[in-house]
Amino acid sequence: MFKNFLFTFVIFLSVTTSAFSKVSGADSIHVQDLKEVTVNGQAIKNARASMPIQIITNKEMALLNANNVSDIAKYFSGVTIKDYGGIGGMKTVSLRGMGTQYTGVSYDGVMMSDIQSGQIDLGRFSLDNISEVSLTNGQPNDIFQSARLFSSGGILSLRTKLLDYNKDQSIAGKVVIKAGSFGLLNPSLFLTKNINEKWAFNLSADALTANGQYSFLQYYGSTDNLSEKLTRTNSDVKSLRTEMNWLYRIKEKESITFKTNFFGSERGLPGSVTFYNTYDSQQRLKDRTFFSQIHYENLISDRFQHQYFAKFNISDNHYSDRDPKYSITNGILKDHYLQKEYYLSSSFQYKLFEPMFLSLATDWFYNTLDINSNVNFKNFQYPTRHTGMANLATKYVTERLTLGANLLYTLTREQVQTGNASPNRDKLSPTANLSFKLLENKELRIRAFYKNIYRLPSFNDLYYQDMGNSNLRPENSNQYNIGFTYLDTEIPFLSEFAIMADGYYNRVTDKIIAIPRDMFHWSMTNRDKVNIKGIDISLKASVKVKNSDLLKLKSNYSYQNAKDATQGSDNFGEQIPYTPLHSGSGSLSYEHKKWEVGYNMIFSGIRWIGQTTDKTNKMDGYTIHSIFVSKNYKQWRINAEIIDLFNTQYEVVKFYPMPRRNFRITVAMNLGK
Template identity: 35%
Template sequence: MQSVHFFLACAALFFAASAHGQDTKRQLALDSVQHVREVVVVSKNTFREVIPSQKLDGAVLERLNAHSVADALRYFSGLQIKDYGGVGGLKTVNIRSMGTNHLGIFYDGIELGNAQNGQIDLGQLSLDNVEEITLYNGQKSAIFQPASDFGNAGSVYIRTRTPRFDINKPFNLRFKAGRASSDTYRLSGLWENRLSQAVNASLSMGYLTSSGKYRFRYLRHNQDRSVAYDTTAIRQNGDIWALRAEANVHGVIDHGMWNWKAYTYNSQRGIPGAIVNNVWRRGERQSDHNHFSQLRFQKSFSDAFSTQWLAKYAYYHTHYVNNDPTQLPVNNTYKQQEIYLSTANVLELMPNWSVSLSYDFKWNKLDSDTRLFVFPHRFSNFISLATAIDYRRLKLQASVLGTFVKDHTRTMVDEPSHSVFSPALFVNLYPFTSKAFSFRAFAKKSFRMPTFNELYYTEIGNALLKPETAVQYNVGAVWEKTYRASLIRGFRLQVDGYFNSMSDKIVAYPKGQQFRWTMLNLGKVHIKGIDLQAETTMQPSPELSFTGRLQYTYQQARDVTNPSDSYYKHQIPYIPWHSGSAIVGANYKQWQLNYSFIYAGKRYNQQENIVYNYMPAWYTSDLSLVYAFNWQGLRCKLTAEVNNLFAQDYDVILNYPMPKRNYAISIDITL
């Protein structure tokens, strides 16, 4: 395995050095006669994406009654959010029924990792400093990216705010304060400063506190549909306090840029746990101390060659306590470390033909004080080779990713290393002269290793779990049109049909406790689906405008492992056949009215699709009113929100009731 590490690293470095050597003389000659007045950040190769993405940015994000990244992701087609309720409840995301671990979450270009359980709690990621969220199915279809980016079945890219300054103002200050139901208080601040013409810095901080108490209804039926329990109560032990801080230094150089980021998140929260047999008080507590620092460097040495280098160190500390008198006491600490290094290089062979070679190295380690813990650590190597062609009306991208993984433990015999190659092909075609209409398609194979939790946790892990494989096929079309002088200023219609085949699919179920899971290989799952998205903008007058965004998803995700199983060809747990969302906004002068709607159809909470496991459809409506004004040189914005407008009682996850109608107000001041 050591030789594999060395070979992969040398291959990537040789590619970068050879491409650089070809262009060095020409670049020196150009530099001797040219004086660069502007900074060109990266070459045009960076922007050659084959397949369009789903995106929420700017004004659209502001229209949502959303405070975390998880809240915003509910409005993407093809995604299902697992929400355990309340302000501090665990929130993860599932893409096209393939599971959380097939979706990569990237924060300013570098993936957020969690080898411990693969669950990125998106509720911890605040929207206060987020400028754009983008979803890619398959993968980000640009070849200038880290090698591991080619390995995900889907990717979410979160881009934080980049400082912008007025000519005579070298700094920005922003403060936001909010009050909401459940005794919830939010405070955040942003400071940005221009240190020089080429360097600026920013500091973003946020504080959250909440009692987590909210009223809910617990209604359960017996198998004969008679009422077993019908109780209205207040959710307990859902309190949270959290402190987040993020520092950035941005720099630009000739034909390049660099960025350094340091991030910390600290929280303490209660875990209400599942409500079983009308019992809802639990004694579980959890504290998280998550920190990471990352560095990104990107430079174009010529019009033909660009390189990118990434580095990251992350440390996650979790302390879990269970003092519930009805259960065995638990007091455990988990410490996770990650080191990540990456180089990506792209070379333009011809004006319409580029190739890239990328290499990533990742080291993960998990320590714990639990009984019989095996102290695993993992070495992962990724190397990718990709090519892209952009010729007239045709865009094409092909890639292959090699994944090499080796686990070591302190007390167990090491399993053999895993070596897997994952190919992908993306095509986009404009059939007409106008680029308003396009067809796209992709086919991809992806692979993921079981997490440390799934493999090694005492009484939870299953060392016999097999790695999970996904094969995706997707065809779709986009129709987009803009108008300058008409009532309808623009519209966009996007439709995709897809088929996914999962082998040895791993499913995690809550084991009565939010932090603990029971692991199971389902075997084979076939997933068929349709994603539909429509957007439009109307402007009846210069002072009045309307925007609308609609998305719908149909999914059939069937277990096809064994015809003799009672659940053969049944829908897998927690996947609704029908789901969708809508966002409508109206702007008039300084006022803004926003309405958002989310719907999830019927589904089942266990493998067998029987009446006892049935979960009804749910929907929720949110409404907000915004007033923006200037006061003594300050830009101010007042927001009032009503969430779950019609006070519907529903569970996203069985026995984890969601809040009824709740309210929030906030003020945002920019200096």
């Protein structure tokens, strides 16, 4: 299978190397204005970034057979998606083998959080109000950010369709209806309006429903010659998301933005599928998440800028399960989880002299977790955590050289109502990065960075019933990266070309794992060390075929050698679970007048579900092929898709089969302007 992927990748490479684009760029310093040719903003960010960044715009999302943010993330190099199957199954992202908790998710400049598990479900984010999705290794290239954005091993950043004030006061927007296999129906609405010279707003809403009843093959025996066609059950989902943004423009380059967001869902949690297992999962999950935030930004002065955030977030989750083993409660388990977060942030940036910038950001946030259950958590400790962060950063930017460094200070103070709280933590985490243009008249740049960061244990790690360990130490990681970017402006007939390649080494110590205390009980402990060596390669090109026709190509490849490095461990030298050695993606689209057709491919190599690479732990690799065709007519756009064209049976998480071949149709109508 790897040979098949390699062949496809070489085809992409051979075609794209015949295409180069006219691009140059400016660095991501918030106010820096280098005097160069104005070009595509996405290419600019990629070209000069000292921290590797990949960006997919709203226009590109329409070409990727994607229905939510997790589908988009699959097209980034270095990413591993965990998908528990089904339409409503949880979907999380891990970057460069470091684990889900190391990848932060930023939503319009503010980090999303889940203090209970440390994992953000990407399946909850619709694409209909998203203007850009980007993935940055290490941390943001723009130093004018909140301190919290510097506290992860990488950032998946979501940018919504922000307000853009102009004198046109008419309503504009878009109405979209998606329908597809497995009972999928997904209507959405986006509206924006400038009320007057000071006020503007936008509103977005989408609903989704699906029965999730897709077929899969259950194989019996070791030869795969005996199988049965079954239907996935308890995989239904209903969800509703609404968001409203208000912009108040105090004066030019000074504004206040108010945001409110609600997400609610009810879904089945499909169980694992094993040999001759006829048990249908009865697990259900109801989510209610609400957050409100305010952002003040002042960019009036070219020398000094400042911004402030305040946010309140509440997450209410109800989990239930029907099973005869809960005989004491008439066969039903009910768990209720309630999280709250209060967040404040301030950021300042000062231009010391023309190419030199200095920034200071301070954050404070307070988290609580309450759990009530009719069966479990009788002795729950009801933890709270105060976290303070301060980040001092500097950046030097010229036409050919970018140098950056920052120092992040983190402190935590925890309390519990009963038992022992986790110890207070204080930590300094340094980062350094650079980018250098090798040739004056060619966009060939090298880049490198070093980053130290640590992951605080989640409340589940510390306080979960019978498993939590309040004495856990934070995981500590060191990240090293060196790579290059190349852009060309001199080859004709080509409108865009970009290549990025990075090699990296990550070392994680005090890895938090679960180990058995006895036959029936497990406990969280600091034990493992993990060494991760890898390569990420990205290619992108747009070729002018004839007239206004455009051929777009994009491909990514990742090599992740992620080994257990714990001396004396039975698993020493083994690949860590669910991290493929080889993975990648590719896309090809052709635009002709009002028509567009395209092909997308996602590849994952062999993975292992346990700590030993024996046959019983092996998961086969897979390649998923998808196609689409779309037509624009006046204010209308119609898009038809076939996902998993060849009806491939595969699993991302062992025993959780994914949907096979399915269809989706999207009808969109632009409103107003």
